Amino acid sequence: MAEAQNIPVGSTTAGSIAVAAESTVATRMSAPPSFDVADFPVPHGREEEWRFTPLERLRGLHDGTAVATGGIRVEVSAPAGVTQETVGREDARVGKAGKPVDRVAAQAYSSFEKASVVTVPKETVLTEPIRIAVHGEGGTAFAHQVIEVGAFAEALVVIDHTGDAVLAANVDYLLGDGAKLTVVSVQDWDDKAVHIAQHNALIGRDASFKSVVVTFGGDVVRLHPRVEYAGTGGEAELLGLYVTDAGQHQEHRLLVDHNQPHCKSNVIYKGALQGDDAHAVWIGDVLIEAAAEGTDTYEMNRNLVLTDGARVDSVPNLEIETGEIVGAGHASATGRFDDEQLFYLQSRGIPEGEARRLVVRGFFAELIQQIGLPDVEERLLTKIEEELEASAA
Amino acid sequence: MATLEIHDLHVTVEADNATKEILKGVDLTVKQGETHAIMGPNGSGKSTLAYSIAGHPKYTITQGTVTLDGEDVLEMSVDERARAGMFLAMQYPVEVPGVSVSNFLRTSATAIRGEAPKLRTWVKEVKGAMEQLQMDPAFAERNVNEGFSGGEKKRHEILQMELLKPKIAILDETDSGLDVDALRQVSDGVNRVRDTGEVGTLLITHYTRILRYIKPDFVHVFANGRIAESGGAELADKLEAEGYEAYTKGGASA
Numbered sequence: 001m002a003e004a005q006n007i008p009v010g011s012t013t014a015g016s017i018a019v020a021a022e023s024t025v026a027t028r029m030s031a032p033p034s035f036d037v038a039d040f041p042v043p044h045g046r047e048e049e050w051r052f053t054p055l056e057r058l059r060g061l062h063d064g065t066a067v068a069t070g071g072i073r074v075e076v077s078a079p080a081g082v083t084q085e086t087v088g089r090e091d092a093r094v095g096k097a098g099k100p101v102d103r104v105a106a107q108a109y110s111s112f113e114k115a116s117v118v119t120v121p122k123e124t125v126l127t128e129p130i131r132i133a134v135h136g137e138g139g140t141a142f143a144h145q146v147i148e149v150g151a152f153a154e155a156l157v158v159i160d161h162t163g164d165a166v167l168a169a170n171v172d173y174l175l176g177d178g179a180k181l182t183v184v185s186v187q188d189w190d191d192k193a194v195h196i197a198q199h200n201a202l203i204g205r206d207a208s209f210k211s212v213v214v215t216f217g218g219d220v221v222r223l224h225p226r227v228e229y230a231g232t233g234g235e236a237e238l239l240g241l242y243v244t245d246a247g248q249h250q251e252h253r254l255l256v257d258h259n260q261p262h263c264k265s266n267v268i269y270k271g272a273l274q275g276d277d278a279h280a281v282w283i284g285d286v287l288i289e290a291a292a293e294g295t296d297t298y299e300m301n302r303n304l305v306l307t308d309g310a311r312v313d314s315v316p317n318l319e320i321e322t323g324e325i326v327g328a329g330h331a332s333a334t335g336r337f338d339d340e341q342l343f344y345l346q347s348r349g350i351p352e353g354e355a356r357r358l359v360v361r362g363f364f365a366e367l368i369q370q371i372g373l374p375d376v377e378e379r380l381l382t383k384i385e386e387e388l389e390a391s392a393a
Numbered sequence: 394m395a396t397l398e399i400h401d402l403h404v405t406v407e408a409d410n411a412t413k414e415i416l417k418g419v420d421l422t423v424k425q426g427e428t429h430a431i432m433g434p435n436g437s438g439k440s441t442l443a444y445s446i447a448g449h450p451k452y453t454i455t456q457g458t459v460t461l462d463g464e465d466v467l468e469m470s471v472d473e474r475a476r477a478g479m480f481l482a483m484q485y486p487v488e489v490p491g492v493s494v495s496n497f498l499r500t501s502a503t504a505i506r507g508e509a510p511k512l513r514t515w516v517k518e519v520k521g522a523m524e525q526l527q528m529d530p531a532f533a534e535r536n537v538n539e540g541f542s543g544g545e546k547k548r549h550e551i552l553q554m555e556l557l558k559p560k561i562a563i564l565d566e567t568d569s570g571l572d573v574d575a576l577r578q579v580s581d582g583v584n585r586v587r588d589t590g591e592v593g594t595l596l597i598t599h600y601t602r603i604l605r606y607i608k609p610d611f612v613h614v615f616a617n618g619r620i621a622e623s624g625g626a627e628l629a630d631k632l633e634a635e636g637y638e639a640y641t642k643g644g645a646s647a
Contacts, residue, residue, distance in 0.1 A: 339450065344487040347447050348497075348553065349475035349504035358500065362491025362536070 033099035037064070037110040040103035049102050052281040052313050054249055057220050059140070059166045059194050061104045068111060071139015072165050076118060079128040082155075083121070086114045093117055093146050097172035098200030098226055105198040105224065108168035111142035118157075122150030122176060129156040136165025136193055143169040147183070151176035151204070156373070157183045162217075164190040169197040175207040177231065182210040184376055188383070189217035191248075198224040203263070205231025212371050213269075214380060215242040215250050216387060222251040229260035236265040241367055241380065243387045244310070246275025253283040254299070258292035267299035270367050272360055274388075276309035282332075284316040288325060296326035303334040304363050306356075306388075357385055395425040395462055395478060395560035397446075397593060402457035404438075404445045415441040417618035418457070423593040425560055430596045430604055430629065433615030434637040439597045440484065442615070443565040447481040448474050461561065476505055478560030482550040482567050489537035494549065495519070497537045498556060505557050522555045526582050544575035551582035562586070563595045568603035580606030601633040616640035 028048045031040045042063045043050040050062075060066035076084055087094065094115045100106040118130060132145070149155050153176065161167075175181050187195060195218055203209050215221050227236045236256060244250045256265040271280045284299045303312045316330035337359065345355035364384060368377050404416035415438045423429050433439050445452045446459055448471040459466040461477055469477060489497065498519060503509045510518070523530065526548045538546055547567055554562055564583065568576055584607060586592050596607060604612075604626070612628040613620045614637070621640045622628065 338487070340487045341489050343447075343449055343471060344483070344489065345497075345501075346471035347475055347481055347483075348501035348557070349472050350500055351472050351504065352470070354500070354504075355472075358492050358497075359489060362489055365491035 029101060033101045034106055035095060035099055035109050037103060037106040040106050043103055049253070052279075053222055053251060054220060057194065057249065058104070058196070061107060061166065061168045061194065061196055064107065066107075066140050066166060066168070068142055069139040070141060071137045072141040072143070072167060073133075073135045073137060074116065074143075075133045075135075076116070076130070078118065078130040079126055081121065081124045082126070082130055083119045085117045085119070087117055088114065089144070091115065091117065093148055093172070093174060094144060095170075095172065097146075097174055097202040098198075098228060100170060100198060101224070101226070102198075104168050104196045104222075105170055108142045108170050108196075108198075109144065111168075112144045115144035115146060117146040117148065120149045120153045120155045123152045124150065125154040126156065129158050132157065132159045134159065134161045134167075136161070136163035136167065136189065138164050140166040141168075143167065144172075145169065146172045146174065147181070148174040149176060149179040149181045152178040154180040155182075157181070158376070159183065159185045161185070161187045161189055161195060164193050166194045167196070169195075171197060171199045173199070173201040173209065175202065175204045175209055175234075177204040177206060179204055179207040181207075182212070182373070184212040184214065184371070184373070185223075187213075187215040187218060187221050187223075189221065191217065191219060193218040194220045196220070196222045199226060201225070201227045201236065203227065203229050203234035203236060206233035208235040208237075210237040211239065212376070213238070213240040213252065215240075215252070216383060218248065218250070220249045220251075222249075222253070224253045224255075226255040226257070227265065228257045229263045232260050232262045234260065234263045236263075238265070238267045238269075239367060239370060240269035241364060242269075242271040242280060243384060244271060244273045244278040244280045245387065245390075246309075247277050249279045249281075251281035251283075253281075253285075255285045255287070256297065256299070258286070258288040258295045258297060261292055262294035263292065264295075265297045265299075268367055268370070269300070270302045270304075270364055271312070272304045272306055272363065272384075273310035273312060274306040278310040279313075280311075281313045282315070284330065284332075286318045286328070286330070288318075288320045288322060288328060290321040293322055293324040294326055295322075295328065298327065298329045300331045302332075302363070304337060304360065305334060306337045306360070357388060360384065360388060395593065397423045397466075397479075397561045398458070398460045399446070400458045402442070402445065402459060403455045404441055405453045405455055406441070406451060407453075414455070415452075415618055416445065419619055421613065421620065423561060423595055425593045426590045427611065428587060428594040428596060428607065428609045429611045429613060430598060430609035431613050431615050431620075432598055432601070432629065432632055434641055435599065437615045438618040439615050440565055443481055443563045443595070443597055446474075446563060447471065447479065472504065475557075480554055480557055480559030480562045482547075482554055482562065482564045484566040484569060486538045486541075486546045486550055488539045490539055492537050493534055494537055495533040498533075498553065501553065502556055519556065522552055525585065526552055526555075527578055528552065543570035544572070547571060547575065547579050548582070551579050554586055555582055558586070558589075559592060561593045561595070563597065565597045566599065567596075568598055568600060576603060577606060583607055601629050604629050614640055
């Protein structure tokens with residue numbers, strides 16, 4: 001089910017479906033997952049997991065020279081019934097969802113002082129979202145956030161990143177059996193911010209996890225959302241949206257590890273790029289382990305290149321160790337803004353700027369409708385239009 | 394009364410690293426209320442004429458003028474031309490994913506009319522126009538031209554013509570790919586707009602078939618980038634009987 005079409009100069013799309021005895025997703029990393037930063041060599045940039053990333057712009061997060069200065073304000077507002085704690089790394093919940101898989105994630109784990117744990121007790125159904133505002137005030141920080149949703153509890157978490165910061169973080173999502181968690185993580189950083197984070201979701205039996213990752217800002221944003229299942233019947237929906245402007249590097253590397261039978265996953269990431277040296281990277285790894293019979297998975301990445309000078313690297317990768325599955329597919333396509341669409345709309349009297357907005361809005365509409373949160377949807381559409389306006393000005 | 398005047402129009406395109414002249418001096422005047430059929434063999438430049446007038450960036454005007462009521466059309470952007478009262482029904486309408494027909498029509502009508510149509514009357518207007526074209530109401534919620542059949546695309550073009558009420562409408566091979574029923578419905582739609590007497594129609598076609606439903610006042614034979622012969626409706630009958638051979642042989646067209 002691989003497809004690739006309309007690929008402009010300056011973008012690459014590679015895809016593979018491999019039937020492997022041993023996972024290359026795991027083996028192509030330069031070191032096995034570990035909590036200890038010393039277990040990872042300092043990357044030089046040619047490693048598989050770093051080859052797209054501009055290391056020189058990471059402000060020392062990758063080579064041990066970055067020093068925590070604080071300067072990041074985190075405010076959590078949560079409805080009644082939700083508990084918040086600050087704990088040390090000895091707490092059993094910290095790191096339970098997954099180990100760091102690269103040096104920066106391990107650096108974040110080795111360097112954070114206190115982890116924040118937000119807990120939604122079992123069978124608690126929240127009607128209001130938990131809001132976590134992360135505001136950078138020019139500092140460098142290492143952070144660890146745990147969000148635990150107990151059995152049969154339901155919650156929505158909105159994490160907003162704004163301001164200027166150099167931040168390396170791990171975010172753990174622990175879903176109990178039958179729990180439902182939706183997390184919207186918005187990266188609306190100022191232009192200079194550097195944000196590298198690993199998201200680890202551990203999905204309980206029959207639980208469902210929806211992640212919405214929205215990246216607009218920053219100099220370098222590199223996110224690594226990862227999903228594993230703790231039992232059968234789990235569902236993961238990973239939606240992502242990015243608008244990459246001139247000079248920005250936005251990298252989303254996903255892994256869905258189907259390690260349990262009868263689980264589902266659906267990944268849809270869409271991005272628009274505009275301006276010189278706008279660079280978006282999307283890596284979509286899906287691994288169906290031998291035990292994961294009855295798996296149903298699909299992943300898709302679409303990119304809309306609005307101007308010359310932008311670059312996309314899109315790499316879907318599906319590894320299948322069992323044939324006893326319901327379905328597995330992936331798709332990636334990168335296309336230029338279609339001048340024929342513009343001509344058609346303009347020939348109906350619609351001015352060029354408005355026609356462009358219609359096309360881009362249309363490109364994201366299908367994805368945004370799947371978020372299922374009207375206020376978030378409206379905010380995103382407004383924000384996308386602002387981004388386009390800013391670039392046109 | 395609105396008048397479109399095309400004078401000595403020369404148009405080139407870039408193809409295979411070479412500049413090719415497609416239109417070689419077209420003269421034509423279309424007045425509101427008139428219907429002109431432009432007929433000609435494939436490759437004669439009929440569609441180039443349509444797209445050049447609409448302002449498609451692929452075409453370069455090297456000589457000549459196009460005016461609408463004395464205003465220089467060639468100076469206008471594509472959307473300004475539409476707002477001035479020009480309309481092009483395309484042979485191959487373009488898909489616009491994620492943009493619904495209803496959103497598109499309303500955005501377009503707002504641009505053309507200079508203000509957003511009142512919602513209640515607008516809904517009624519669209520519904521009525523769609524019914525007349527025998528279009529399913531669910532059509533309005535589909536994305537523009539996405540997955541449309543050939544007939545649906547053409548109906549959608551004529552729906553726009555009915556709603557946007559242009560002064561000059563250019564229909565580029567609107568009949569191509571339509572079965573007889575669809576052709577009749579689409580023609581009825583065009584005729585409803587013509588019956589208002591407020592549109593000048595330039596009907597570009599390869600076949601005489603559509604002229605049984607839409608009666609032209611004038612017929613022009615297009616060959617080798619210019620109008621080779623003009624006449625009344627009877628010229629179409631001659632073409633039906635004799636084809637285009639008389640115009641192509643000995644001509645410079647490849």
